[in-house]
Every structure is written in C-alpha cells, then in structure tokens.
Amino acid sequence: MRCIIGNKVLYVAVLFCLSKIACAENMALKKVFIANPSVPRVAYNIFENFVEVITSSGYDRESIIKGLSGANVDALFWAGGVKLDKEILDTAGPQVKVVGTMSAGYNHIDTALLKAKGIVLGNTPRVLDDAVADVALLLAMSASRRYTEGRRHIEEGTWINFFNTQWMLGQDISGSTVGIVGLGNIGQAIAKRLKGFGVAKILYTGHREKPEGKELGAQFVNQDTLNRESDFIFLAAPLTNETNQMCNADFFSKMKxxxxxVNISRGQLIDQAALIKALKDGEIFAAGLDVMDPEPLNRDSELLKLSNVVLTPHIGSATNNTRNAMAELTAKNILRGLGGEEMFTPVKL
Incomplete structure (x- = not known):
C-alpha cells in the first residue's frame, strides 16, 4: 500500500493503526458508508480486511439516506455534492465518529454540527492542486482567445476565410497583470504556471500577506487595486460567508x-446575474468558468448563449491520477480516524 505522504514512519504508523482496528481481539469490524458508487477502486482496496464497506446505490440524496437507514455505520466516506447535514447524520446514527470528504472544499458539510457531535473530519487538499490549476489556465487561455465564439463561427459557417487583420482578436496573457483571489495551495499552483507565460505582474488578495507570495514574486494588494489593475482575475478562494457573491455588479464595474x-472555486462566489449583465454589456471582455450556480447548469441558462464565456462542467480535479489520489487519501484519513489517530489532513472544526 502506497502512502501519499511519502514518509516511512507514517507508513508504519498507518499499518499499526489498521492492525488495531482489524485485529483487536473480539472487536467487530467498523463500518464505513461510501456515499457515491463511482468512488475509485483504490479506496475499496485500502479498506479491504480492515472495515466493512457499504456503498450507496446512487449519487442522489434519496439513495444515500436509504442506504444509511439501519446500517449503523461508524464513518462516512463523502463524495459528491450532496449536503451532509442533520438529516443525513440523524439517519446514520449516533455511532458515527469519522467523516472523510473526497474534496478539498467542505462547504457542503455542516461543520458546526460535526463539531457539536464530536465527529472528526478530513479532506483532500494539495492532491488536486495541479489538476485544478491546469484547468484554470485552460479557461484563461480559451476565454482570452475567444474559443467559444470561434467554435461557433466554424459550426455556423461564418468563418472568415480570408486574411482580415481585425477578425477574432483576443487578449495576450504574456506581459499581462494577473490577479489571484485567494493564494492558497491552488492559487499558488496557478501562480507558478503563470510564470511560464511571461506575465508582467502577479497580484493577490486575502486576509493577510503570505510568505509564499513573496517567494512567487506576487504582490499583496486590496481587492479594489486587484480589480482595477488586473487583465486576468482568477478566483481560488473557498466559499465562505465572506466570499459568497463577492463578485457582484460593483466588483465587475471596477474591472477593466x-x-x-476565471472561476475554479465555487459558483457561488459570483453573482451570476451580475456576471451575465457585465458580459452582455461589454463591461468585461470574457469569463472562463469551471463552476456555476446551480450545478448542473440549467440548459436554458443565459451563460450558454453568450459567445464570450467558456464553460467546463466542474472538471477541475477530473483526471484518473488525481481522483485516485483523492480517494486514497480519503480512505486513509478515515482509517486513521477510526483508529483514534490524527488524520493525515484533518479539518480544524
């Protein structure tokens, strides 16, 4: 069994922890409920011989509740967008002591309730940083070079097939000023990639200046300065009460x-109606979105009608290697929690 952390001492500690769970004399196997039938096989391989696994028959809330009813599980392996709330926990029962979420973000989990019930929580930061940062750059380049509009010209037969020097002009990322809202792990991964594109300046905002910012040559500024000076703005902050709907009409009015x-965080960071208006009125040039509100996006959404928007269906972490690593870390976090050990990546509640 491979250990993500790569530390032999921790590897031995994991095995010892697992042996305590599975081999204690007269001790029944703990039960883990996997709330998504598409979780990669690596998680099941890690759980094998150590815990009993019960898997939801579907991705939806109704299937999850049905699967939890009477199951008496000790831990929840949470994957997907279903809200983990009081109804879920009440159905799971009072014996639940551990939750592992196969995601970096955990806004879909009632953390206050977990804390009140003494339930520990682990997430999967860092392992998805590179994959999400890659999609962020994909969206930035596609939006800046008018990908959606160009594709529509091809499909509709309106491609100008002679040399017109003013047709389909986009924006350069080389020599540009880039702003990053939230210089966490993903924000830093984006900044590192931007270096290779020869950007002139990287700005960032957040609660405080970070040493990582200085290492990356990024400048800490306030939000207004970032909006006013940036040619590209990347949203990489978590969804909180503070960041919810932060990109509103006032926000867009201060942009060039x-x-x-570009948004690779959560759709709720953006007031979508305000964004649509800003795009339609030419208040901003374009948007690249991997996340929207709601998800899945309604088929009649105005976003789908705009040529200056590039959309991807929340696939930031969607690579085989990344999803396997996320499943692996989630399973190991759960086993550590069940064994009374600190998780590799615990969430402080």
Whole structure:
C-alpha cells in the first residue's frame, strides 16, 4: 500500500493503526458508508480486511439516506455534492465518529454540527492542486482567445476565410497583470504556471500577506487595486460567508473592459446575474468558468448563449491520477480516524 505522504514512519504508523482496528481481539469490524458508487477502486482496496464497506446505490440524496437507514455505520466516506447535514447524520446514527470528504472544499458539510457531535473530519487538499490549476489556465487561455465564439463561427459557417487583420482578436496573457483571489495551495499552483507565460505582474488578495507570495514574486494588494489593475482575475478562494457573491455588479464595474475572470472555486462566489449583465454589456471582455450556480447548469441558462464565456462542467480535479489520489487519501484519513489517530489532513472544526 502506497502512502501519499511519502514518509516511512507514517507508513508504519498507518499499518499499526489498521492492525488495531482489524485485529483487536473480539472487536467487530467498523463500518464505513461510501456515499457515491463511482468512488475509485483504490479506496475499496485500502479498506479491504480492515472495515466493512457499504456503498450507496446512487449519487442522489434519496439513495444515500436509504442506504444509511439501519446500517449503523461508524464513518462516512463523502463524495459528491450532496449536503451532509442533520438529516443525513440523524439517519446514520449516533455511532458515527469519522467523516472523510473526497474534496478539498467542505462547504457542503455542516461543520458546526460535526463539531457539536464530536465527529472528526478530513479532506483532500494539495492532491488536486495541479489538476485544478491546469484547468484554470485552460479557461484563461480559451476565454482570452475567444474559443467559444470561434467554435461557433466554424459550426455556423461564418468563418472568415480570408486574411482580415481585425477578425477574432483576443487578449495576450504574456506581459499581462494577473490577479489571484485567494493564494492558497491552488492559487499558488496557478501562480507558478503563470510564470511560464511571461506575465508582467502577479497580484493577490486575502486576509493577510503570505510568505509564499513573496517567494512567487506576487504582490499583496486590496481587492479594489486587484480589480482595477488586473487583465486576468482568477478566483481560488473557498466559499465562505465572506466570499459568497463577492463578485457582484460593483466588483465587475471596477474591472477593466478588457478584463477576464476565471472561476475554479465555487459558483457561488459570483453573482451570476451580475456576471451575465457585465458580459452582455461589454463591461468585461470574457469569463472562463469551471463552476456555476446551480450545478448542473440549467440548459436554458443565459451563460450558454453568450459567445464570450467558456464553460467546463466542474472538471477541475477530473483526471484518473488525481481522483485516485483523492480517494486514497480519503480512505486513509478515515482509517486513521477510526483508529483514534490524527488524520493525515484533518479539518480544524
């Protein structure tokens, strides 16, 4: 069994922890409920011989509740967008002591309730940083070079097939000023990639200046300065009460008319109606979105009608290696929690 952390001492500690769970004399196997039938096989391989696994028959809330009813599980392996709330925990029962979420973010989990019930929580930061940062750059480049509009010209037969020097002009990322809202692990991964594109300046905002910012040559500024000076703005902050709907009409009014916004965080960071208006009115140049509100996006959404928007269906972490690593870390966090050990990546509640 491979250990993500890569530390032999921790590897031995994991095995010892697992042996305590599975081999204690007269001790029944703990039960883990996997709330998504598409979880990678690696998680099941890690759980094998150590815990009893019960898997939901579907991805939806109704299937999860049905699967939990009477199951008497000790831990929840949470994967997907279903809200983990009081109803879920009440159905699971009072014996639940551990939750592992196969995600970096945990806004879909009632953390206050977990804390009140003495339930520990682990997430999967860092292992998805590179995959999400890659999609962020994909969206930025696609939006800046008018990918959606160009594709529609091909499909509709309106491609100008002679040399017109002013047709389909986009924005350069080389020599640009880039703003990053939230210089956490993913924000830093984006900044590192931007270096290879020869950007002129990287700005960032957050609660405080970070040493990692200095290492990356990024400048800490306030939000207004970032909006006013940035050619590209990347949203990489978590969804909180503070960041919810932070990108509103006032936010977009302070951006450059040539500005491009990219969101790989959560759809709720953006007031979607305000974004649509800003795009339609030419208040900003374009947007690249991997996350929207709601998800899945309604088929009649105005976003789908706009040529200056590039959309991907929340696939930031969707690579085989990344999802396997996320499943692996989630399973190991759960086993550590069941064994009374600190998780590799615990969430402080």
């Amino acid at each position: 008319k040539t500005g491009i916004i």
